[in-house]
Amino acid sequence: MEFIAQGVVEAFWLLVHLDAETISAIDVTLRTSTISILLSIAIGFPLGFILGFFDFPLRKTFRLISDTLLATPTVVIGLLVYAFISSRGPLGNFGLLFTAEGIIIGQTILALPIVVSLTASAIEGMDRKLYYTLSSFGLTLSQMVFNVVWELRHALLAAAVTAYGRVIAEVGVAMMIGGNIKYHTRTITTAISLETSKGMFSMGIALGIVLIGIAFLVNLSLNFLRKNARQY
Amino acid sequence: MQQPLYTITSLQKNHGHKPVLDIKDITLYEGEIIGLVGSNGSGKSTLLRHLAFLETPDSGEVLYKDFTAQTLPLHVKREIGILLPEPYLLKRSVKENLLFGLKAHGIKDDHAKRMHEALELVGLLPQKFLNRSWHELSSGETQRVAFAARLILRPKTLLLDEPTNSLDISGVPVFTEAILHAHDVWKSTIIIASHDLDWLSSIATRKLGLHFGRMMEFSTTNLIVGKWHEEGEFLVYRFNATEFMALPKNWRIGEKRGVAINPRMIEVFPASTPCYGAENYTTLKGIVREILHLTKSDEVSIKVAVGHQLIECIEPFEVFKSRPLYPSEPLQICFSREAIKIPR
Numbered sequence: 001m002e003f004i005a006q007g008v009v010e011a012f013w014l015l016v017h018l019d020a021e022t023i024s025a026i027d028v029t030l031r032t033s034t035i036s037i038l039l040s041i042a043i044g045f046p047l048g049f050i051l052g053f054f055d056f057p058l059r060k061t062f063r064l065i066s067d068t069l070l071a072t073p074t075v076v077i078g079l080l081v082y083a084f085i086s087s088r089g090p091l092g093n094f095g096l097l098f099t100a101e102g103i104i105i106g107q108t109i110l111a112l113p114i115v116v117s118l119t120a121s122a123i124e125g126m127d128r129k130l131y132y133t134l135s136s137f138g139l140t141l142s143q144m145v146f147n148v149v150w151e152l153r154h155a156l157l158a159a160a161v162t163a164y165g166r167v168i169a170e171v172g173v174a175m176m177i178g179g180n181i182k183y184h185t186r187t188i189t190t191a192i193s194l195e196t197s198k199g200m201f202s203m204g205i206a207l208g209i210v211l212i213g214i215a216f217l218v219n220l221s222l223n224f225l226r227k228n229a230r231q232y
Numbered sequence: 233m234q235q236p237l238y239t240i241t242s243l244q245k246n247h248g249h250k251p252v253l254d255i256k257d258i259t260l261y262e263g264e265i266i267g268l269v270g271s272n273g274s275g276k277s278t279l280l281r282h283l284a285f286l287e288t289p290d291s292g293e294v295l296y297k298d299f300t301a302q303t304l305p306l307h308v309k310r311e312i313g314i315l316l317p318e319p320y321l322l323k324r325s326v327k328e329n330l331l332f333g334l335k336a337h338g339i340k341d342d343h344a345k346r347m348h349e350a351l352e353l354v355g356l357l358p359q360k361f362l363n364r365s366w367h368e369l370s371s372g373e374t375q376r377v378a379f380a381a382r383l384i385l386r387p388k389t390l391l392l393d394e395p396t397n398s399l400d401i402s403g404v405p406v407f408t409e410a411i412l413h414a415h416d417v418w419k420s421t422i423i424i425a426s427h428d429l430d431w432l433s434s435i436a437t438r439k440l441g442l443h444f445g446r447m448m449e450f451s452t453t454n455l456i457v458g459k460w461h462e463e464g465e466f467l468v469y470r471f472n473a474t475e476f477m478a479l480p481k482n483w484r485i486g487e488k489r490g491v492a493i494n495p496r497m498i499e500v501f502p503a504s505t506p507c508y509g510a511e512n513y514t515t516l517k518g519i520v521r522e523i524l525h526l527t528k529s530d531e532v533s534i535k536v537a538v539g540h541q542l543i544e545c546i547e548p549f550e551v552f553k554s555r556p557l558y559p560s561e562p563l564q565i566c567f568s569r570e571a572i573k574i575p576r
Contacts, residue, residue: 132316133316133320133322135286136313139336140306
């Protein structure tokens with residue numbers, strides 16, 4: 001028990017004194033996960049909208065694929081992206097392996113099915129009365145899309161926040177694609193994994209506290225959005 | 233001469249295998265106030281959604297000013313306003329809900345004047361309600377704001393589905409005034425689906441009945457549904473121990489669908505008048521329950537209780553004046569088989 005207590009004390013010391021290695025891991029984590037979430041939103045919201053709003057051949061098949069991909073283990077995504085961007089892969093020339101950009105690609109792929117599926121669910125679950133009301137005003141397609149998105153904004157933001165929670169806590173993609181390189185591609189989760197295996201608990205605990213803090217903020221905002229979605 | 237506004241031909245809509253609309257053909261004219269009546273599930277709301285082009289039929293077509301759903305230009309579609317039952321407000325303020333349609337339709341002038349006019353028409357004080365959020369409204373206020381959001385667009389065709397649903401007692405006359413304002417000032421054609429038959433009778437220039445998705449050219453007040461017993465070559469419906477109606481067995485009257493009697497084809501006689509039985513006529517003894525002057529059509533609706541069944545008879549006011557009737561007065565009603573329609 002003593003080493004845990006000592007680890008907690010040292011963790012706070014690292015955080016208070018802004019330890020460079022700790023701050024670097026936090027910085028890489030926030031940077032990669034934020035960019036990957038923005039990319040997955042840019043791709044996933046339109047795809048989810050199309051999947052949830054329009055009826056077209058194979059729609060249910062695409063929906064099934066998207067839902068299945070929700071449960072894809074992060075290491076499988078890591079493996080696939082690794083195969084593509086390694087020097088022998090089709091994208092090997094871009095030199096993305098063991099870079100933050102590589103992690104961003106992997107995490108975008110990880111977040112995409114979550115954004116697509118939850119967006120499609122939000123659109124499908126849209127109150128029929130909202131659809132009829134908007135349609136009854138004789139809107140153009142672009143007016144219709146904008147207003148559906150605006151009316152469902154809280155549910156759509158909740159989809160993005162849920163995906164962010166998954167991305168920020170993942171370890172498989174960051175470890176396999178990023179390579180866990182200190183000051184370069186080491187994220188909070190890969191750092192915790194490494195430090196724990198070395199028996200260095202203090203940094204692991206410090207990063208764990210930060211990660212739990214971020215997870216808390218993510219859930220707090222998710223609850224806020226859910227509450228707002230009911231009220232506004 | 234009245235111009236046709238809607239022409240409906242062979243309109244069919246099914247939910248799964250269940251037919252919800254099956255209308256052979258009917259024309260609705262510009263300037264009418266049409267009352268659409270029928271029991272729950274008779275297809276009134278579905279028909280209104282088809283008239284607003286919110287739903288597409290499985291077969292047949294709805295023509296609006298000779299445009300089909302496919303050829304209907306957006307600016308013509310925007311002439312149609314529909315108020316849905318349990319109306320939905322956008323999750324914004326009352327002001328934004330009112331402005332929504334104006335902005336969507338590209339109307340840039342008179343926003344403030346129109347907002348005030350629309351809110352006043354539905355009986356809400358603009359200074360009190362304009363800045364309220366949608367969730368700060370009661371269901372009656374929501375209904376009024378939703379109606380105001382349609383009135384602000386001054387629709388040429390106004391479709392109202394159970395508009396008085398959530399209104400309190402003061403709301404009904406306000407809505408009546410607003411509907412008549414739209415009809416008289418903006419020359420709007422109004423189509424109203426409602427269960428409030430007396431209210432509809434007071435406002436509508438024509439009533440249409442829907443029964444199991446089939447259109448009847450008159451109100452469905454006089455639907456005789458229930459147990460029809462076989463007696464020889466006839467199917468007999470008993471109103472009470474003495475009064476009954478017998479129709480040929482080959483008419484195949486369904487227990488649920490029953491028959492409807494055209495209220496304008498029922499004659500009313502004093503109880504003392506001797507009635508001679510004729511093969512194709514039905515005569516029933518009853519008691520006057522309710523008398524209502526239908527001001528729009530200058531007719532009188534006389535509701536007669538025959539056993540447990542209320543039968544509505546409609547006659548011109550001039551005829552009624554010649555021999556006034558009073559509630560609780562016993563009388564006889566008589567109608568031929570021509571007056572009877574079987575929903576198919």
